[in-house]
Amino acid sequence: MASLKICWISDTHLDVPSELARKTFYEKIYQSQADAIFLTGDIADGLTLTHRLKELLSYCNKNIYFVLGNHDYFHREVNSVCEEVRALCQQHIKLVWMNEVDHVLLDDNVALLGVDGWADGRYGDYENSFLSLLDSRYIADYVVALQQGRDSLLKKMQWYADQDGKLLENKLNSVTDCEKIIVLTHVPPFPQSSWHHNQPSDDNALPYFASKATGDVLRNFALQHPNIQLQVYCGHSHCYQRYQATQNLIVETADAKTGEPAISDVIFLKRGFYV
Secondary structure, eight states, rough: OEEEEEEEEEOTTSSSSSHHHHHHHHHHHHHHHHHHEEEEEEEEETTHHHHHHHHHHHHSSEEEEEEGGGGTTTTOHHOOOOOOOOHHHHHHHEEGGGGGSSSSSETTTTTEEEEEOOOSSSSSSSTOOOOOOOOOHHHHHHHHHHHHHHHHHHHHHHHHHHHHHHHHHHHTTTTTTTSSSEESSSSSGGGGGGGTTTOOOOOOHHHHHOOOOOOOOHHHHHHHHHHHHEEEEEEOOOOOOOEETTEEEEEEEOOOTTTTEEEEEEEEEEETTOO
């Protein structure tokens, strides 16, 4: 096959920049001449999400493989956002929400799959963390949970993370005949892949900036299938980090600045391997 050129973007927060800034960003993506786009969450907020996805598609006119981040649910209920995004993807076949598909074959031996992923409070010290979770102020489901106490909020966080963890496990097990699997998710799956301001996330931040549910599934699969290479792309913590979790599992976390959307990387795929 010919080379496949992929533009990776993350944490664009397209509800923040001006129309001119958004158009400038879209033009840069278009000029990259990418064949497809990987988008690893925090696209906008719940009120503008589908509008910005349509806007991005109209400018770039490429397949957009995306997962949602926590900000994409802000000011809404989770289920209502999911229903709206499903309907949008049914109308526009080039918009592919990875939660809703088992996998996409980029090559005979390379599968793309993904889940949103949620921070689950299992890394770090949730009980004693002095940080306040923005999600508990802006995601309706979390607002209700917090009203019942921090323990209820933690259970809600873990319920969403575990649901996506099970989904990811099923998807991985469906492509064990591939040589390489690319995984898109939003929240970093390991503490080592969760940095902020060029520093590792500490025990106060980790409960909200990493997902053990996702990390455990990825590590277990990698160890059980040492001949399959896994490449994970994620976002959320706004700091680039590359972490090799096992010999065959690499996680890359995107750098980002809110209000200044940028291309995280341009990836080249040639006959099943990256260069």
